[in-house]
Amino acid sequence: MTESLTSVRKKHLLINGEWVEAGEYSSIRSPYSGEIIAEIPMATEAETELAIEAAMNARQAMAKMPAHxxxxxxxxxxxxxxxxxxxxxxxxxxxxxxxxxxxxxEVSRTIETYKFAAEEAKRIHGETLPLDAARGGENRLAYTVREPIGVIGAITPFNFPMNLVAHKVGPAIASGNTIILKPASQTPLSSFFIAELLLEAGLPAGALNVVTGSGRVTGDKLVTDHRVSMITFTGSPAVGIGIRSKAGLKRVTLELGSNAAVIIDKGVDIDKIIPRCVTGAFAFQGQVCISLQRAYVHEDVYEEFVSKLVTETEKLTVGDPLDEKTDVSALISSGDIERTLSWIKEAESQGATVVAGGKSEGNILFPTIICDADSTMKVSCNEVFAPIVVINKVKNVEEAVELVNDSRYGLQAGIYTNDITTALNAADNLYVGGVMINDIPTFRVDNMPYGGVKESGTGREGLKYAVEEMTEMKLVVWNRN
Structure with missing residues (x-):
């Protein structure tokens, strides 16, 4: 690790192209070691106001900047x-x-996400319309254009601190908007790093502003200020619903929670899918919106699936995130350890069986597999955001689809099956934003439309789709009569 990363760094707010010292700072600690790693500015409402003014002042320059x-x-x-x-x-x-x-x-994906953003910047266009299809529309030329929406408030989570920022900042720049970015309090260093690179890359002053601090102060100011035209938020349903209720007529894109599920049909090659399921359940400690949390397995292959999943899971290396061999490290906070252990205890007390993990060491929760958990238990019906997967036996895929849909979330779901009719029926009947056939629900590449239904949110990300959310359609009609 480089020397500069091991010492405590003091970061400042980015406002109008300048690094501005804040009135107050807060320490952030490594979730793994507990050591202080940085001093982070806690923006006040007045400092957030300055960021909004800077974004407003830069709006014209960004809107008029050529696509190239x-x-x-x-x-x-x-x-x-x-x-x-x-x-x-x-x-x-x-x-x-x-x-x-x-x-x-994540860095590799972030690079790809900004590449897609650069490409999308060059293909924002409208269409011509045949007005003479309507009576009275003869001899008129009509076309649409897409224009930047204005100032965008972007509020991002801790779990993909670089790539989920890219999914908001990339399309905002591509479409000629200005941005005020409020990254998660635990993981702002990634955002400061990207902001430095964007200043060097030639982004005009004020086009990107970074304010860190309390969501109740900076977040609320962005959500309620009339000069901010759009809020794009990734985080919890409770906060997202609050944003929606306060945002008025602003455009709002919400990427919220999930308890993503996979269905395993009979006749599937279990050996082939186990490594994917281990990755889906335990990559980054399960702190992924589409982490595999629920598995509904056909009774014919249930015992084999559970046995082999436990065997593979127990091979995972737990430890220091900076160790090349580590597969699973610390949860983001000690509070998450307490919460998840209490959920595991609740499941056990109500008849579920913990067949792997279920214990912690420091801020690390060992990869945990739970069988026979009722759909009302927190480990099943809530978003665990931890290395926990729940496995239940089903008689057929139809029953599994009903159980997947019996959730207040609906982001993505996966199904493994060899039967084409079963796959297509599942794709029709699963009430989610995305269905992954013969893969885990945790599959995402960065140019696909990504988003959910129900409490999983509203709107879509993925560069082309985010650009659509971040632009307004304008109609131009030319009367040639």
Missing amino acids: KRAEILENLVRSLQERAEEAAEIIALEAAKPIATARQ
Whole structure:
């Protein structure tokens, strides 16, 4: 690890292209070691106001910037990030306790996400309309254009501190908007790092502003201020519902919770799918919106699936996120350890069986597999956001689909089956934002439309789809009569 990353760093707010000292600072600690790793500014309402003013003042410059120039800034960022990829991965591992190998994957995806953003900047367009299809529309030319929405407030979570920022900042720049970014309090170092690179890449002053601190102060100011045209938020349903209720007529994109499920049909090659299911359940300690939390397994293959999943799970290496061999490290906070252990105890007391894990060491929860958990137990019906997977036996896929749908969430679901009719019926009947056939629900690449139904949110991310959310359609009609 580089020397600069091991020492405590004091970061400042980014407002109008300048690093501005805040009135108050707070320490953040490594979730794994507990050591203080940085001093982070706690923005006041007045400091957030300055960020909004800066974004407002930069709005015209961004809106008028040619598409090729917006693309070039993003391409410059991609090159810088490629050169400093290892440093970026170390920052993620340090602040989020994401195992370093997994952190490198996130950086790789982040690079790809900004590449997609650069490409999308060049293909934002409208369409021509045949007005003479309607009576009275003869001899008129009509076309649509897409224009930037204005100032965007982006509120991001801790679990993908670089790539989920990219999914908001990338399309905002591509579409000519300005941004105020409020990253998660535990993981702002990734955002400060990207902001530095974007300034070097040629982004105009005020186009990106970074304010850290309390959601009740900075978040509420962004959500309620009339100059902010859109809020894009990834986080918990409770906070997302609060944002929706306060945002008025702002455009709002919400990527919220999930308790993603996979269905395992009879006749499936269990040996082939076990490694994918282990990855889906336990990658980054299960702190992934589409982490595999529920598995509904056909009774014919249930015993084999459970036995082999336990065997593979027990091979995982638990420890320091900066160790190359580590598969699973610390949860983001000690409070999450207390919460998840209490949920496991509740499940056991109500008749469920813990067949692997179920214990903790420091802030690490060992990968946990629970069988026969009723759908009303917290480990099943809530979002665990921890390395816990619940496995239940089903008689057929139809029963499994009903159980998957019996949830207040609906982000993504997966099904493994060899039968094409079963797969297509599941795709029709699963009430989720995305169905993954012959894969875990945890599959995501960064150009696909990503989002859910029910309490999993509203709107879609994925660069093309985010650009649509971040632009307004304008109609132009030219009367040639």
